[in-house]
Structures are given as C-alpha cells and as structure tokens.
Amino acid sequence: MTLRLGDIAPDFEANTTQGSIKFHEWLGDSWGLLFSHPADFTPVCTTELGKTALLSGEFQKRNVKVLAVSVDDIDSHNRWIPDINEVNGTEVNFPIIADEGRKVAELYDMIHPNASEKATVRSVFVIGPDKKVKLTLTYPASTGRNFYEILRVIDSLQLTADYSVATPADWKDGEDVIVVPAISTEDAKKKFSKGVTEVKSYLRYTPQPNK
Numbered sequence: 001m002t003l004r005l006g007d008i009a010p011d012f013e014a015n016t017t018q019g020s021i022k023f024h025e026w027l028g029d030s031w032g033l034l035f036s037h038p039a040d041f042t043p044v045c046t047t048e049l050g051k052t053a054l055l056s057g058e059f060q061k062r063n064v065k066v067l068a069v070s071v072d073d074i075d076s077h078n079r080w081i082p083d084i085n086e087v088n089g090t091e092v093n094f095p096i097i098a099d100e101g102r103k104v105a106e107l108y109d110m111i112h113p114n115a116s117e118k119a120t121v122r123s124v125f126v127i128g129p130d131k132k133v134k135l136t137l138t139y140p141a142s143t144g145r146n147f148y149e150i151l152r153v154i155d156s157l158q159l160t161a162d163y164s165v166a167t168p169a170d171w172k173d174g175e176d177v178i179v180v181p182a183i184s185t186e187d188a189k190k191k192f193s194k195g196v197t198e199v200k201s202y203l204r205y206t207p208q209p210n211k
C-alpha cells in the first residue's frame with residue numbers, strides 16, 4: 001500500500017529484539033520514526049543503525065520513539081547488534097523488527113521489486129502523536145541516510161504543528177522561520193511579538209516563536 005502524508009500509519013503487531021510490539025500502543029503519545037534497512041550484516045546498514053543509536057538522546061529529547069525493520073530474523077538481528085555496537089562505539093537501544101513474513105514491509109510498501117525482489121529499501125516514516133504519517137523518504141540500498149536531516153525535519157514538523165509558520169530551505173532549529181501565507185502581514189505583526197520582516201508580500205520572516 002502506498003502511504004501518503006496525512007494517512008493513518010498502519011497498525012501492526014511485530015516480533016522485535018525487545019519483544020512483541022503493538023505499534024500504535026507502543027507509540028502511545030510519542031512521535032515515531034519507523035525505518036527499514038535492506039539486510040543485517042551489511043556495511044551501510046551497520047553505520048546507519050549505529051548512527052541512530054548514537055543520536056538516541058536527540059530522538060528522546062524530541063519525544064520520538066525509534067523502530068527499525070528488516071526482513072531478517074530475530075537470531076540474525078541479535079547476532080548483528082554486537083557488531084553495530086562495536087563498530088560505532090554505541091549501544092543499540094531501540095527495537096529492530098524481525099519481519100521475515102514481510103507484514104510490515106508490505107503494509108508500508110518497503111519492498112520495491114524493481115530495486116530488489118527480497119530486501120526492503122531504505123524507507124523512513126515519521127509518525128505524529130495523532131498516528132498520522134508526517135514524512136516519508138525513500139533511499140536506495142547504496143546510499144546511507146542523513147540522520148541529522150531526519151532530526152531537522154522532526155524539528156520543523158514539531159514547530160509547524162504548534163505555530164502558524166513554515167521553515168525555509170536548509171533551516172535549522174533556532175533560525176528565523178516563515179509566516180504562513182494564510183496570515184496577512186498586518187495580522188502577523190500582531191501575532192509574532194518578536195517582529196516580522198517582509199521581504200516580499202508573500203515572504204515574511206519572524207524569529208522562531210518557541211525560542
């Protein structure tokens with residue numbers, strides 16, 4: 001099934017390295033990061049899961065629960081985790097789904113047969129506390145993802161969920177943001193006490209309101 005932004009993230013029950021998980025129940029009120037990797041004991045995946053573990057404090061700070069998935073089995077995941085820990089100087093502290101039956105892979109359309117018949121591609125889903133899909137990314141097996149970019153998008157998603165702003169190209173937490181087009185400059189000046197700079201009638205900046 002192709003998932004689109006705003007769709008409810010499909011619920012599932014899965015066997016993971018931290019026991020059985022019912023996805024929606026496990027998420028609770030948190031945000032979620034569900035991401036697939038092609039296979040255990042592969043080099044790029046080893047760096048990706050290590051990087052995610054190294055950034056676990058950053059995900060926690062943002063109230064994001066992390067869940068990885070591949071079609072390998074639990075024994076394989078459990079044999080691979082010590083390698084990830086050793087190579088990256090970290091400890092994998094998030095669950096990895098053993099999706100041998102491809103239940104999750106199919107629900108989230110993570111197998112792209114023209115890329116690989118068997119393995120999941122590098123899919124990313126960010127899910128909001130309302131269980132709706134907020135971000136989808138798809139990378140090929142040959143390209144490791146940028147987990148700082150995923151954190152950056154989460155910062156933007158969480159900010160723009162609470163304020164009438166959008167974030168410009170390459171924006172990073174703490175930088176000025178854009179007033180959404182639906183608000184007139186006159187109203188924006190009343191709403192954003194830190195000030196509004198009008199570059200064009202349709203491009204107005206304000207300092208990040210929650211800083």
Ligand code: BEZ
Binds near residue numbers: 038042043044046141
């Ligand atoms: C990797 O994780 O290194 C990888 C996995 C599948 C194909 C190519 C690379």
